[in-house]
Amino acid sequence: xxxxxxxxxxxxxxxxxxxxxxxxxxxxxxxxxxxxxxxxxxxxxxxxxxxxxxxxxxxxxxxxxxxxxxxxxxxxxxxxxxxxxxxxxxxxxxxxxxxxxxxxxxxxxxxxxxxxxxxxxxxxxxxxxxxx
Numbered sequence: 636x637x638x639x640x641x642x643x644x645x646x647x648x649x650x651x652x653x654x655x656x657x658x659x660x661x662x663x664x665x666x667x668x669x670x671x672x673x674x675x676x677x678x679x680x681x682x683x684x685x686x687x688x689x690x691x692x693x694x695x696x697x698x699x700x701x702x703x704x705x706x707x708x709x710x711x712x713x714x715x716x717x718x719x720x721x722x723x724x725x726x727x728x729x730x731x732x733x734x735x736x737x738x739x740x741x742x743x744x745x746x747x748x749x750x751x752x753x754x755x756x757x758x759x760x761x762x763x764x765x766x767x
Contacts, residue, residue: 739745
């Protein structure tokens with residue numbers, strides 16, 4: 636029955652109702668404008684956030700690569716310092732005449748008077764060390 640009554644009731648056209656309709660239309664337009672602004676702000680914020688995350692990811696990848704290079708460089712530096720120390724020790728030993736004589740006997744098979752040199756293959760020496 637109510638549906639029938641609504642059809643029969645006509646709306647009033649007075650100043651109060653027209654101002655209320657204008658007011659509700661204004662509020663509806665303001666609400667739509669607000670939603671558009673918030674949507675635009677959200678899209679811009681997402682774009683900026685995405686760009687920042689991309690920059691952070693790129694920088695972290697670059698940082699990891701540089702840390703690996705640093706670790707390799709430190710390892711290489713340690714090896715070079717060890718090699719330098721060995722070279723300095725070898726240089727000090729080469730200043731000794733006895734060491735030079737032993738080196739000449741070993742590498743160039745030179746001998747002193749009355750010495751006989753026997754050449755033993757290195758593989759045999761390693762086997763003897765393993766057995767001991």
